[in-house]
Amino acid sequence: MNLREVFQACREEQRAALIGYLPAGFPTVEESKELFSAMLTGTDGSTGCDIVEVGIPFSDPVMDGPTIQAASDKALRAGFRLRDAFDVVSSIADAGGHAVVMTYWNPVHHYGPDAFARDLKAAGGLGVITPDLIPDEGEDWIAATDAHGLDRIFLVAPSSTEERLALTAKATSGFVYATSVMGVTGARESVGAAAAGLVQRTRAHTDLPIGVGLGVRSGEQVAEVAGFADGVIVGSAFVTRAEQDGPAGVRELVAELARGVRSR
Amino acid sequence: MTVGAETARAHRPGKPVPEGHDPDERGHFGVYGGRFMPEALIAAQDELAAEYAKAQGDPQYLAELDDLLRNYAGRPSLLTEAKRFAEHAGGARILLKREDLNHTGSHKINNVLGQALLVKRMGKRRVIAETGAGQHGVATATACALLDLECVVYMGKVDTERQALNVARMRLLGAEVIPVNSGSATLKDAINEALRDWVTNVDHTHYLLGTAAGSHPFPMMVRNFHKVIGDEARRQVLELTGRLPDVVAACVGGGSNAIGIFHGFIDDPGVRLVGFEPGGHGISSGEHGATLCEGTPGTLHGARSYLLQDDDGQVIEAYSISAGLDYPGVGPEHSYLKDIGRAEYRSITDDEAMQAFRLLSRTEGIIPAIESAHALAGAIKLGQELGPDAIILVNLSGRGDKDMDTAAKYFGLVDESKEESR
Numbered sequence: 001m002n003l004r005e006v007f008q009a010c011r012e013e014q015r016a017a018l019i020g021y022l023p024a025g026f027p028t029v030e031e032s033k034e035l036f037s038a039m040l041t042g043t044d045g046s047t048g049c050d051i052v053e054v055g056i057p058f059s060d061p062v063m064d065g066p067t068i069q070a071a072s073d074k075a076l077r078a079g080f081r082l083r084d085a086f087d088v089v090s091s092i093a094d095a096g097g098h099a100v101v102m103t104y105w106n107p108v109h110h111y112g113p114d115a116f117a118r119d120l121k122a123a124g125g126l127g128v129i130t131p132d133l134i135p136d137e138g139e140d141w142i143a144a145t146d147a148h149g150l151d152r153i154f155l156v157a158p159s160s161t162e163e164r165l166a167l168t169a170k171a172t173s174g175f176v177y178a179t180s181v182m183g184v185t186g187a188r189e190s191v192g193a194a195a196a197g198l199v200q201r202t203r204a205h206t207d208l209p210i211g212v213g214l215g216v217r218s219g220e221q222v223a224e225v226a227g228f229a230d231g232v233i234v235g236s237a238f239v240t241r242a243e244q245d246g247p248a249g250v251r252e253l254v255a256e257l258a259r260g261v262r263s264r
Numbered sequence: 265m266t267v268g269a270e271t272a273r274a275h276r277p278g279k280p281v282p283e284g285h286d287p288d289e290r291g292h293f294g295v296y297g298g299r300f301m302p303e304a305l306i307a308a309q310d311e312l313a314a315e316y317a318k319a320q321g322d323p324q325y326l327a328e329l330d331d332l333l334r335n336y337a338g339r340p341s342l343l344t345e346a347k348r349f350a351e352h353a354g355g356a357r358i359l360l361k362r363e364d365l366n367h368t369g370s371h372k373i374n375n376v377l378g379q380a381l382l383v384k385r386m387g388k389r390r391v392i393a394e395t396g397a398g399q400h401g402v403a404t405a406t407a408c409a410l411l412d413l414e415c416v417v418y419m420g421k422v423d424t425e426r427q428a429l430n431v432a433r434m435r436l437l438g439a440e441v442i443p444v445n446s447g448s449a450t451l452k453d454a455i456n457e458a459l460r461d462w463v464t465n466v467d468h469t470h471y472l473l474g475t476a477a478g479s480h481p482f483p484m485m486v487r488n489f490h491k492v493i494g495d496e497a498r499r500q501v502l503e504l505t506g507r508l509p510d511v512v513a514a515c516v517g518g519g520s521n522a523i524g525i526f527h528g529f530i531d532d533p534g535v536r537l538v539g540f541e542p543g544g545h546g547i548s549s550g551e552h553g554a555t556l557c558e559g560t561p562g563t564l565h566g567a568r569s570y571l572l573q574d575d576d577g578q579v580i581e582a583y584s585i586s587a588g589l590d591y592p593g594v595g596p597e598h599s600y601l602k603d604i605g606r607a608e609y610r611s612i613t614d615d616e617a618m619q620a621f622r623l624l625s626r627t628e629g630i631i632p633a634i635e636s637a638h639a640l641a642g643a644i645k646l647g648q649e650l651g652p653d654a655i656i657l658v659n660l661s662g663r664g665d666k667d668m669d670t671a672a673k674y675f676g677l678v679d680e681s682k683e684e685s686r
Binding site: 058059060061062069073076081108109110131134136137154156158159160161168179182 | 290298299300301302303304305306307308310446447452453456459460463464465466467562563564565566568571573575576577578579
């Protein structure tokens with residue numbers, strides 16, 4: 001299944017897709033595989049994340065708030081290497097999950113965009129989210145992802161102009177990542193009124209599914225976002241829960257969130 | 265020619281620019297530069313680029329900036345010949361461009377005034393900045409006090425301790441100083457934190473970047489604000505010596521003072537441009553900040569440039585005795601100048617810089633910033649290589665008051681019973 005088909009399947013159930021984020025290698029590579037596995041199943045073993053977002057820990061994560069930055073630091077201190085991310089993605093794909101990678105550009109640039117796309121595809125990855133790469137600078141990346149049949153997910157923001165929404169949507173495949181608030185990652189009390197407006201504005205430029213991320217943490221918020229978006233992305237809340245309660249906590253949270261996308 | 269005319273010339277729009285001086289419209293110097301930034305910030309950078317372009321053609325803006333540079337910052341800065349110091353440099357003539365005499369004590373004020381005026385034009389009311397040694401933070405806090413702007417300065421926790429005096433200065437000037445604890449708790453982490461603030465508050469906040477790095481239009485814009493250093497120096501050297509210098513030397517952390525003085529001479533092929541990077545405890549120790557000498561191309565803080573990184577593309581923490589130089593990245597134009605061979609880059613160790621720091625203090629009665637002492641140490645080596653006929657222009661980018669704590673510890677100056685041991 002590719003990303004489009006995952007979203008299509010959710011659409012047929014008249015619901016949004018649930019997308020969960022954790023950094024690879026957090027707290028260690030092996031333990032992170034268990035956490036991702038927990039994300040796929042939920043407490044009752046039936047409902048989990050439709051898509052998992054595998055974060056690549058980076059030394060200078062400018063789009064991340066303190067929760068994810070601390071988790072990434074922990075992974076790096078535990079010896080995370082970029083190649084471990086492919087291993088983690090493989091374990092998700094083997095378990096029947098749909099994995100996309102979220103990474104800052106420098107690790108990809110250093111690894112080589114083509115080699116990265118090739119190895120991620122081989123590991124069973126479906127796409128890549130690049131928070132600090134805009135299509136304007138993405139020539140090599142667009143060529144590499146095209147060559148290896150990988151989806152490339154660019155971000156749009158409430159501050160994006162119509163021109164930039166059009167440009168970004170055109171360069172994107174799989175789904176468009178809409179940042180719900182102006183800010184960095186981190187659970188928030190409210191998702192922000194900007195999110196619905198941004199999704200609406202983006203829809204005018206593309207038929208691609210639109211996922212909303214940044215600041216979503218509870219089943220209630222998931223239900224709210226699922227009311228206007230095709231995918232709901234939850235990150236920091238998973239990191240916090242994983243840290244506190246391990247895989248069991250992740251299963252509990254994913255069950256709550258999965259009910260959220262099905263509550264309409 | 266007056267400084268005002270020099271400034272106006274540097275900013276005149278529509279003038280055909282010789283190939284290689286300005287980046288392309290997307291901010292690329294060759295393969296370097298660009299905008300590797302979150303989409304959320306692109307609108308603000310487009311706005312800044314447009315406002316800057318408009319300001320370059322606006323006589324009122326240029327006049328206002330010129331007035332501030334002249335009557336507030338103290339431009340043009342002097343050119344001082346360092347005769348006794350030069351005896352240690354193979355007898356070559358050493359000329360110091362005295363950016364340390366600017367208001368707030370460094371070259372940083374040139375850029376800060378230029379950007380702060382743009383902030384007013386854009387109708388924003390809050391300014392954020394990052395600082396390592398505190399020179400840029402103090403300059404920013406100063407301009408914000410003068411122009412009635414709210415000011416928040418991010419500074420690595422380690423640097424707030426190394427530069428406690430500058431923290432106090434910024435607070436006195438009305439700025440809020442926020443110590444950053446993440447990562448290495450130095451300059452690069454302060455930049456990360458400032459970028460996060462900017463993403464969150466971009467609608468009313470300007471990020472007043474302190475060096476010629478970051479994403480477009482910052483490298484070009486900051487360079488242009490500092491080009492006045494090179495333009496003045498070129499004229500002053502010609503007046504004093506009747507010819508151009510053989511070498512222009514400057515320290516390079518992010519690279520703003522170096523790019524400013526280099527640009528006054530970039531069209532003079534006979535003038536060597538040499539940047540001196542922090543060699544810390546020596547390149548072989550692995551503890552240094554010699555990005556251009558030892559780094560490889562990568563992307564950090566919005567631009568492709570040389571970068572200290574490991575074989576996994578993780579950024580390596582830089583080290584220098586100078587809080588203003590321990591940055592693992594560098595401005596993209598320096599990367600370009602290195603690759604095309606127009607500028608050379610070398611490294612200077614902590615010890616070499618500190619010896620030059622003391623030497624200039626004792627021979628000329630000028631206490632330089634430790635940053636600038638890297639360029640002075642480089643000038644000693646260059647002078648010894650080139651001999652007594654050479655003229656070496658050194659950008660004395662800042663004064664050393666802020667570094668007295670570091671120097672006192674290094675030389676054992678505080679304990680009077682102790683002989684100077686080094």
